[in-house]
Amino acid sequence: MAFVTEEFKAKAEKLCAKYPRRDAALIPLLQELQKESGYVAEEAMDELARFLGLPYSRVKAVVTFYTMFNREPAGKYHLQVCRNISCHMAGAPGLLALLREKLGIAEGETTKDGQFTLSAVECLGACGAAPVMQVNEEYFERLDEAKLDALLEDLRHGRLRARGL
Numbered sequence: 001m002a003f004v005t006e007e008f009k010a011k012a013e014k015l016c017a018k019y020p021r022r023d024a025a026l027i028p029l030l031q032e033l034q035k036e037s038g039y040v041a042e043e044a045m046d047e048l049a050r051f052l053g054l055p056y057s058r059v060k061a062v063v064t065f066y067t068m069f070n071r072e073p074a075g076k077y078h079l080q081v082c083r084n085i086s087c088h089m090a091g092a093p094g095l096l097a098l099l100r101e102k103l104g105i106a107e108g109e110t111t112k113d114g115q116f117t118l119s120a121v122e123c124l125g126a127c128g129a130a131p132v133m134q135v136n137e138e139y140f141e142r143l144d145e146a147k148l149d150a151l152l153e154d155l156r157h158g159r160l161r162a163r164g165l
């Protein structure tokens with residue numbers, strides 16, 4: 001399966017034109033690839049490297065470094081709980097334990113119904129609002145177990161919104 005299709009290349013050329021150097025578009029292009037397939041496959045990294053004229057190792061290093069990139073197909077909702085110091089002190093371990101219990105999966109796993117993937121990730125850059133969890137593109141801040149329960153219930157009903165949390 002081709003990831004960097006002719007259609008993708010046309011979009012990518014427009015994006016590259018906005019930057020002084022083509023390789024500066026690497027992260028936005030990876031985000032675009034992930035938006036289209038839900039993850040960044042090995043073949044996608046290889047195809048993008050060739051398209052940008054970069055070594056494969058450089059593309060792979062970026063995908064491996066940033067936790068926002070999924071290297072495996074993720075569930076419909078990717079729950080990424082920050083585990084760094086501010087969030088840790090504010091209760092992230094309890095939130096992770098609750099998610100493991102409620103979803104029946106460990107970090108790095110996806111529920112059998114394909115609804116949820118659980119990850120513990122590095123700082124999400126919102127330390128002042130710890131503990132923080134990212135769900136797909138949305139941030140949920142100052143979480144506690146009751147808020148997390150309500151959020152899971154919302155997600156189970158297909159509602160992803162950051163209302164009043």
Ligand code: FES
Pocket residue numbers: 082083084085086087088122123124125126127128130131132
């Ligand atoms: S430590 Fe959790 S957002 Fe920074």
